[in-house]
Amino acid sequence: MAAVAMRTAALAVICLAHASQAAFRTSLKLPDFRNQLAQSERETHVAARGGVRPELLYPEHNISVPVDHFHNDSSYEPHSDAFFNLRYWFDASHYQPGGPVIVLQSGETSGKGRLPFLQKGIVAQLCQATGGLGVVLEHRYYGTSFPTPDLSTENLRFLTTDQAMADQVYFAQNIVFPGLEHLNLTSHQNAYIAYGGSYAGAFVAFLRKLYPDVYWGAISSSGVTEAIYDYWQYFEAAELYAPTACVSATQWLTNIVDNILIKKNGTDLPGRLKRAFGLGNITRSDDFANTISVGISGLQSTNWDPEQNSTDFGVYCDAVSSQKVLYPHCADIKSEVQSLILAGGYEDQVDSLVNPMLNWIGWLNDTVVSTCKNKTQDECFTNFDSNFYQKDDLKQTWRSWPYQYCKEWGYLQTGSGVPVDKLPLVSRLVDLNYTSVVCKEAFNITTLPDVESINKHGGFGISYPRLAIIDGEKDPWRAATPHAIGQPDRPSTASEPFILIKDGVHHWDENGLFPNETTPDMPPQPVADTQKMEAMFVQEWMMEWKLHLAGTRLDEWEDL
Known part of the structure; x- marks a missing residue:
């Protein structure tokens, strides 16, 4: 992409710590935006392991690109003739004449976070296999690549996937790499291969289809090519693949919460429930329901590499699956929790659910409630603050991605959208009205996102020669x-690879290890096999390129 969204301040911090793997989040809430803002104001460095920090190896550069590529499209009025600096990094250490230019689209985050992929991830691997030159290209309105003086709704009109794809085309057609000025490395004479993960995965799939004369091939990893407004299906992966005991406990306990908050609103039970969770000072029930849903939302942040992995999802599942009380400080509210389970309609399961619920409360207090310091609980956990949403200076970098999903992509992850014959994993109070608060408050967007502007490119069925589709099971x-x-x-063919990584999660093929870091189990065999196949089919694409280039030159010679 583009993730469920970081549901609370605590989860936001976790996900930001693993930003290179799990940046794609939608249905973001106010605590998430505050944490993104705090993160952007701190000096950040890309972590290094077993080597030099990649930001020290790869200096940042800029190419001047048009703010507005589409002067014939009224949606960008008033149009602009200005240019802005689009940031990029490159590595020519593997380059050999005739090799491709491998461009990783950084997507909805600062491109700096993608530099490890240039050093030892998928870009490095493909460049080593093909004699290629690797590039990380930043997306407009992220990192330092801002085309406008602020992020007001009017000035965000140039933030569309179409404009950003045109940036990547302009880059390929016009780039002169510093230090390599004697070489013509544009797409006019070289094969350009695009790679992207998540939102960027869909981006490069569309790029290949719309601009086939510029980008010779593309690899779409976890590419979300079908835009969906109410994306309640986000939680289906956890339902299918999380431990059965974790899923069942989460569904039952969430149903207890909903039965109290929704069906017994107006009694003292909602207040008692909030106090039992240590969140008695949260005013709104939807804010409370959202705050307690973080645990099951953490699947996306798991990764095969321990340095990139968040263990929160596993710890949460272990807690709610256990019939032992894992948090002794919760023992003194056992009778109250039993009473709440009864009130929630589970009188036949009080004995089997009381300890899982106590553990849920204990886990949440340790990971979420305890993070709220020197503020009221409403200030920490509410999704409502009109004054905050109205800020639009360039420091408010949190505005960019919500604008994109409010305007075009959707993906609001809800509990309300789950069919009525199924128990949801998150509260039904987390509904479209709640998850779209940012759309209305920050951008005055009250209409549905224009998902057709995305899905017209192919959606689920997108297919094109030399377009690889790589996803995680x-x-x-x-x-x-x-x-x-x-x-x-x-x-799955060499021209159109179609690979599902067994046990894989979100673009697991993108990160990698140095040779001295590998073990028999790392990367896992399905990931290692996928990365080998990617190198092999890109090599085959380059053989096709050479034949294409030879044929083009022969035609030019015959025309003389």
Whole structure:
């Protein structure tokens, strides 16, 4: 992309710590935006392990690109003739004459966070296999690549996927790499291969289809090519692949919460429930329901590499699956929790659910409630603050991605959208009205996102020569990709690879290890096999390129 969204301040911090792997989040809430703002104001460095920090290896550069590529499209009025600096990094250490230019689209985050992929991830691997030159290209309105003086709704009109794709085309057609000025490395004479993960995965799939004469091939990893407004399916991956005991406990306990908050609103029970969770000072029930839903939302942040992995999802599941009280400080509210389970309609399961609920409360207090310091609980956990949403200076970098999903992509992850014959994993109070608060408050967007502007490019069925589709079996975003359960299977060919990484989650093929870091189990065999296949089919694409180039030159010679 583009993730469920970081549901609370605590989860936001976790996800930001693993930003290179799990940046794609939608349905973001006010605590998430505050944490993003705090993160952007701190000096950040890309972590290094077993080597030099990649930001020290790869200096940042800028290319001047048009603010507005589409003067014939009235949606960008008033039009602009200005240019702005689009940031990029490159590595020519593997380059050999005739090799491709591998461009990683950084997507909805600062491009700096993608530099490890240039050093030892998928870009480095493909460049080593093909004699290629690797590039990380920043997306407009992220990092330092801002085309306008502020992020007001009017000035965000140039933030569309179409404009950003045109940036990447302009880059390929006009780039002169510093230090390599003697070489013509534009797409006019070289094969350009695009790679992207998540939102950027869909981006490069569309790029290949719309600009086939510029980008010779593309690899779409976890590419969310089908835009969906109410994306309740985000939680289906956890329902299918999380431990059964974790899923069942979460569904039952969430149903107890909803039965109290929704069906017994107006009694003292909602207040008692909030106090039992240590959140008695949260005023709104939807804010409370959202805050307690963080645990099951953490699947996306798991990764095969311990340095990139968040263990929160596993710790949460272990807690709610256990019949032992894992948090002794919760023992003194056992009778109250039993009473709440009864009130929630589960009188036959009081004995089996009381300890899982106590553990849920204990886990949440340790990971979320305890993070709220020197503020009221409403200030920490509410999704409502009109004054905050109206800020639009360039420091408010949190505005960019919500504008994109409010305007075009959707993906609001809800509990309310789950069919009525199923128990949801998050509260039904987390509904479209709640998850779209940022759309209305920050941008005055009250209409549905224009998902057709995205899905017209192919959606689930997107297909094109030299377009690879790579997805993770257990990815919460799989339901928005061509590998969505229920979509037709496809043969995997060298021209159109179609690979589902067994046990994989979100673009697990993107990160990598140095040779001295590998073990028999790391990367896992499905990931290692996928990365080898990617190198092999890109090599084959380059053989096709050479034949194409030879044929073009022969035609030019014959025309003389």
